[in-house]
Amino acid sequence: MTITILWYYWLILGMLLIIGEMLLPSFTLLWFGLAALLTGLLLLLIPTLALSGQLLFWAAASIGFTVLWFKFFKPTMTDKTKAGISREAVIGETGFVIKVPYDEIRGTVRFSMPLLGADEWEFICNQDCKVGDRVEVVDVSGNTLVVNLKN
Numbered sequence: 001m002t003i004t005i006l007w008y009y010w011l012i013l014g015m016l017l018i019i020g021e022m023l024l025p026s027f028t029l030l031w032f033g034l035a036a037l038l039t040g041l042l043l044l045l046i047p048t049l050a051l052s053g054q055l056l057f058w059a060a061a062s063i064g065f066t067v068l069w070f071k072f073f074k075p076t077m078t079d080k081t082k083a084g085i086s087r088e089a090v091i092g093e094t095g096f097v098i099k100v101p102y103d104e105i106r107g108t109v110r111f112s113m114p115l116l117g118a119d120e121w122e123f124i125c126n127q128d129c130k131v132g133d134r135v136e137v138v139d140v141s142g143n144t145l146v147v148n149l150k151n
Contacts, residue, residue, distance in 0.1 A: 035061035101124060
C-alpha cells in the first residue's frame with residue numbers, strides 16, 4: 001500500500017498548525033506549521049519526493065526554525081526594563097526630582113532607565129528637596145516610592 005501525500009496537504013497542515021498556534025500562549029506549533037508550509041513548497045518543486053524524504057525534510061525544517069527562534073530571535077525580544085522584578089531590586093536605584101512634593105501632593109522622580117516599567121514615579125521624601133536633586137529609593141509603598149536625598 002502506497003501513501004501519496006500531495007503538496008497542498010502539507011500547506012493545509014501548515015495552516016492548521018499556525019491557526020492552532022493562535023490558541024496557545026507560546027511559540028510551539030508555529031515552527032512546525034512553517035516547516036509544513038516549506039515542505040509543501042518543496043513537494044511542489046519536486047513532486048517525486050518520497051514520503052520518507054518529506055517527513056525528514058519537515059522534521060529538519062522544524063528543528064531548524066526552532067533553533068533559529070531560540071538562538072537569534074527570542075533573545076532580541078526580551079524585556080530590557082525591570083518590570084516584574086521584586087521590590088528589593090528597586091531599592092538603591094537613583095533618580096532626579098522633576099516635581100517637588102508639598103503638603104499632601106507627592107513629588108515626581110525620573111530615572112534614566114525604566115524602573116518597574118516606567119521612568120517617572122511619584123515619591124515621598126522625609127527631607128526637603130528641590131527640582132534636580134538626586135534621590136535614592138529606600139522603600140516602595142503601594143505605587144509610591146519612598147526616597148532619601150543622595151549626597
